[in-house]
Amino acid sequence: MNDAKLKQDDEDGGDRQRDWESTESLQSKFFDRRPAVVARQLLGCGFARRIEGVWVGGWIVETEAYLSSRDAASHSARGEKPGNASMFGRPSTLYVYPIHAKHCVNLVTESIGRGSAVLIRALQPVWGIERMIEHRGLSSLDVSDGRMLTTGPGRLCHSLAIDRRSDRVDPIADPNWCLFVGAKVPRNRITATSRIGISQSKELPLRFFVDGNRYVSGLAGQHRRPRRDSLP
DNA sequence: CGCGAGATTGGCT
DNA sequence: GCCAATCTCGCGC
Numbered sequence: 488m489n490d491a492k493l494k495q496d497d498e499d500g501g502d503r504q505r506d507w508e509s510t511e512s513l514q515s516k517f518f519d520r521r522p523a524v525v526a527r528q529l530l531g532c533g534f535a536r537r538i539e540g541v542w543v544g545g546w547i548v549e550t551e552a553y554l555s556s557r558d559a560a561s562h563s564a565r566g567e568k569p570g571n572a573s574m575f576g577r578p579s580t581l582y583v584y585p586i587h588a589k590h591c592v593n594l595v596t597e598s599i600g601r602g603s604a605v606l607i608r609a610l611q612p613v614w615g616i617e618r619m620i621e622h623r624g625l626s627s628l629d630v631s632d633g634r635m636l637t638t639g640p641g642r643l644c645h646s647l648a649i650d651r652r653s654d655r656v657d658p659i660a661d662p663n664w665c666l667f668v669g670a671k672v673p674r675n676r677i678t679a680t681s682r683i684g685i686s687q688s689k690e691l692p693l694r695f696f697v698d699g700n701r702y703v704s705g706l707a708g709q710h711r712r713p714r715r716d717s718l719p
Numbered sequence: 720c721g722c723g724a725g726a727t728t729g730g731c732t
Numbered sequence: 733g734c735c736a737a738t739c740t741c742g743c744g745c
Contacts, residue, residue, distance in 0.1 A: 551737070560737070570730060587738045588727040606737060641738045684737055
C-alpha cells in the first residue's frame with residue numbers, strides 16, 4: 488500500500504512546485520522561547536531542505552527539548568566548546584551533532600548564549616521521498632513504509648543528507664531550507680515522555696510526539712493500534 | 720516480535 | 733582510548 492503512496496508522493500522527483508507557498512513560515516521569534524514550548528509547537532510543522540533543486544522533508548512528529556540549565560543531558564551543560572558553539576547561537580540556528588557514526592539535528596531556542604535547543608527525532612516523510620531513499624542507500628523495494636526514512640534522529644538526517652556542513656545554518660534565512668506552520672496539533676493529541684537514549688536527567692518529561700502517528704520512534708509510534716497518518 | 724549486544728565514527732579527556 | 737541525544741541484526745521466548 489505504501490509503495491503506491493510513496494510513488495505518488497514523489498511522482499515528479501520531489502521537484503514539483505512547493506506546495507507550501509501559501510503557508511506561514513516560522514519566524515525567529517517562534518524560537519525565542521523556552522525549548523519545551525518550542526518542542527511542542529514544532530509538532531505538525533513542516534521541515535524541508537532543497538538539494539540540487541529537490542526538496543526533501545516532511546511533517547515534524549517527534550521532538551525533544553534540551554535545556555540551558557539544570558539539564559545534565561544537554562550538550563550545553565558543560566559550557567560552550569568548539570563542537571557545540573552553534574547551540575549557543577541565535578534562535579532557529581541548526582545545531583548538528585555527530586554521534587555513533589550518524590548525525591542529529593537540533594533547532595536552537597531562546598536568546599543567544601543560552602545553549603538550549605530542540606532535537607528533531609522524527610518526521611512524517613512527504614517531499615522528495617525517492618531522493619530520501621537514495622540518500623539512505625536503499626531501493627524502493629527495501630522501503631515497505633516510510634519509517635525506514637525519517638523515524639529516528641539519525642535516519643532523518645541521513646535521508647535529508649544533514650551532516651556537520653549544515654551546522655550553524657539558519658533554516659529561516661536560507662532559501663534552501665524551509666520551516667513552516669502545518670497542522671496545529673491540539674494539546675490532547677500530544678504525549679510527553681522522558682527522553683530517549685540519555686543517561687542523565689532521564690526523568691524530565693521533555694520528549695513530545697504526535698499521539699498515534701506511526702512515524703514516531705520507539706514503542707509509541709510503531710505498534711500502536713490506530714495506525715494512521717494523523718497529519719495532513 | 721521484543722530485547723540486547725555489537726557496529727561504527729568523530730570528538731574530547 | 734573512551735564515550736555518545738543511534739541503528740541494526742540476531743537470538744530467544
